[in-house]
Amino acid sequence: MFSENQSLLSRLIQNLLLIIYSIFALFPLFWMALITFKSDLQMFNTTFFFTPTLENYKAVLIGTDYIKTFIDNVIVSGGAVLVSVLAGVPAAYALARFNFKYKEDLAFTILSFKFAPEILVILPLFMIYQKLHLYDTYLGLIWVYQLITMPLLIWVVRGYFEDISVEVEQAAELDGYPWYSVFWKILLPLIKPGLVASALLAFIFAWNSFTFSLQLSGFNIQTVTVASLRYIASDTVHYGQMAVAATIAALPEVILALLIQKHLVRGLSFGAVKG
Amino acid sequence: MAKSKPVAAEVTQDNSLYNKKPWLTRARPYLIIAPSLLITIGILVPFVSAIFYSLTNYSFRSPNWKFIGLDNWINALTSPEYWHAIWVTIQYAAATTISEMLLGLGIAILLSRETRFTKILRVVLIFPLMIAPVIATLIWQLMTNNSVGIIEKFLNLFNIYNFTWSSSPKTALFTAALIDFWVYAPFVIVLILAGIQSLPKSPFEASRIDGGSAWFTFKNLTLPMLKPFLYIALIFRLMAAMQEFAIIFALTKGGPGDTLMNLSVTAYNTGFAFMKFGKSLPYILTLWLIINIISKRLVANWQKVMKQASGNS
Numbered sequence A: 001m002f003s004e005n006q007s008l009l010s011r012l013i014q015n016l017l018l019i020i021y022s023i024f025a026l027f028p029l030f031w032m033a034l035i036t037f038k039s040d041l042q043m044f045n046t047t048f049f050f051t052p053t054l055e056n057y058k059a060v061l062i063g064t065d066y067i068k069t070f071i072d073n074v075i076v077s078g079g080a081v082l083v084s085v086l087a088g089v090p091a092a093y094a095l096a097r098f099n100f101k102y103k104e105d106l107a108f109t110i111l112s113f114k115f116a117p118e119i120l121v122i123l124p125l126f127m128i129y130q131k132l133h134l135y136d137t138y139l140g141l142i143w144v145y146q147l148i149t150m151p152l153l154i155w156v157v158r159g160y161f162e163d164i165s166v167e168v169e170q171a172a173e174l175d176g177y178p179w180y181s182v183f184w185k186i187l188l189p190l191i192k193p194g195l196v197a198s199a200l201l202a203f204i205f206a207w208n209s210f211t212f213s214l215q216l217s218g219f220n221i222q223t224v225t226v227a228s229l230r231y232i233a234s235d236t237v238h239y240g241q242m243a244v245a246a247t248i249a250a251l252p253e254v255i256l257a258l259l260i261q262k263h264l265v266r267g268l269s270f271g272a273v274k275g
Numbered sequence B: 001m002a003k004s005k006p007v008a009a010e011v012t013q014d015n016s017l018y019n020k021k022p023w024l025t026r027a028r029p030y031l032i033i034a035p036s037l038l039i040t041i042g043i044l045v046p047f048v049s050a051i052f053y054s055l056t057n058y059s060f061r062s063p064n065w066k067f068i069g070l071d072n073w074i075n076a077l078t079s080p081e082y083w084h085a086i087w088v089t090i091q092y093a094a095a096t097t098i099s100e101m102l103l104g105l106g107i108a109i110l111l112s113r114e115t116r117f118t119k120i121l122r123v124v125l126i127f128p129l130m131i132a133p134v135i136a137t138l139i140w141q142l143m144t145n146n147s148v149g150i151i152e153k154f155l156n157l158f159n160i161y162n163f164t165w166s167s168s169p170k171t172a173l174f175t176a177a178l179i180d181f182w183v184y185a186p187f188v189i190v191l192i193l194a195g196i197q198s199l200p201k202s203p204f205e206a207s208r209i210d211g212g213s214a215w216f217t218f219k220n221l222t223l224p225m226l227k228p229f230l231y232i233a234l235i236f237r238l239m240a241a242m243q244e245f246a247i248i249f250a251l252t253k254g255g256p257g258d259t260l261m262n263l264s265v266t267a268y269n270t271g272f273a274f275m276k277f278g279k280s281l282p283y284i285l286t287l288w289l290i291i292n293i294i295s296k297r298l299v300a301n302w303q304k305v306m307k308q309a310s311g312n313s
Helices: A008-035 A038-044 A056-063 A065-097 A103-115 A117-130 A139-165 A168-176 A179-208 A212-215 A224-233 A239-268 B008-018 B022-053 B071-078 B080-111 B114-122 B131-143 B150-156 B170-196 B202-209 B216-240 B248-251 B265-274 B277-312
Strands: none
Touching: A008 A239, A008 B071, A008 B080, A008 B114, A008 B131, A038 A239, A038 B114, A056 A065, A056 A239, A056 B080, A065 A139, A065 A179, A065 A224, A065 A239, A065 B022, A103 A139, A103 B022, A103 B131, A117 A139, A117 A212, A117 B022, A117 B265, A117 B277, A139 A212, A139 A239, A139 B022, A168 A179, A168 B248, A179 B131, A212 A224, A224 A239, A224 B008, A239 B131, A239 B170, B022 B277, B071 B080, B080 B114, B080 B170, B080 B216, B080 B265, B080 B277, B114 B131, B131 B150, B131 B170, B131 B248, B170 B216, B170 B248, B202 B216, B248 B265, B265 B277
């Protein structure tokens, strides 16, 4: 949108500003990864040049239950996404293709779950979960995580369904396929890339969530975000171990983010911006 | 987004399903949506019970409770804590949303040029957004740590020692907002960047030929055409910033003192740390009410802007 024949000076300034922001955004991640290899002693007297060690990784991975926490997080986030895909994709299809009463009201009700304050959810749910014996269980967390993953999947996937021309379906129906075969054999393969990307983004959001697991799980199940609080709260001097915990928690997401780039804008805006 | 599709699919299906009763056809969409609604509707139960329990003196500590009418509400509304929490909520939401929107717009414009450098940056600059806010807080606490933090070492070069960051009431909000900005500015950037890339080229060429200045073009062309995208970014950021909990809780649990006690954190502390469940609910219901009113308003505006944008083209 901007003319390409800008003066050299203005280009220089623009690049300089971008470099400053990039350092601000990316240096913390680089530094975090760097100090995971620093021993406690070197933490104080070195900056960039030091003898790398794997002590911190050993201490966190073998010395604590961080691996179990990591697996718990995979189970809870993955389970939440799975449930949302199974229940949400057909719902997204119905919202995209059928015309029925209260359609938009239903769609916005589902969306409003996303904006409900999380504390408002956990205060009463804490009590209800203890009565239903869902407190500190995988099922309980997977259920409450639906508030994160379900609205995202339904809204984004609905958009992908709407992108497919109705004629594609009509042609299939003329060939005698019932609607569920059309859905399964023709529509799903068409939206697969978008669906996979939305599911991965939902996984990232579930992985990152903190408030729900903070209060609705305890000793049995711990998520990575809640476990990392341990490192913040204690007056530890094992900064390297803090960095290891953060790095391990952040790594899967950075990798997933690279995989879903093309669909990211659409997912982040719940389908409102078709990037 | 909210536009309804032609019902062609529906019509052809009615023909193919001649052997089924019509009510089933009519009920079908509801039946398909039902599972997802039933799963998420769990939230409505807590919500209704929240209103109910806000009228009781329920506490997680004792099983005995009674109905106390509006006492919790009156106590909250007349306490300085309540108004302080609202004030902190506003401050935090304003500081983060305004900085993220303004700088996000600026950076998105800088990134919209097509060079090899910007193409790489568009990929890597989203990394902070993918990181859990709690983990981001952990990273920044390491960075700003007064004995080992790299920022402390950097500031030492300028003769600044032991900058207070989150430990002083004067700098705590700045520190929390900085972390929020680090995490969420990329959100605004990618949304606005997608908007810029979707703009038609011809109005900008016309403006250039007519000799419009860069500022004139920006104010009269770019900004109005980006409005729908700006609204989406604003809605998502403002709603989340008003109820931010993770960053503040991980950073100081609302402290030092009550500096960062917004409505979310105050409700959490009252409900769980002090076990006063009934007492905590007015705080969070107030937040829910505020969010509801503002989001309805903003979504209505967004839809209006969308209509204008599609009407012009």
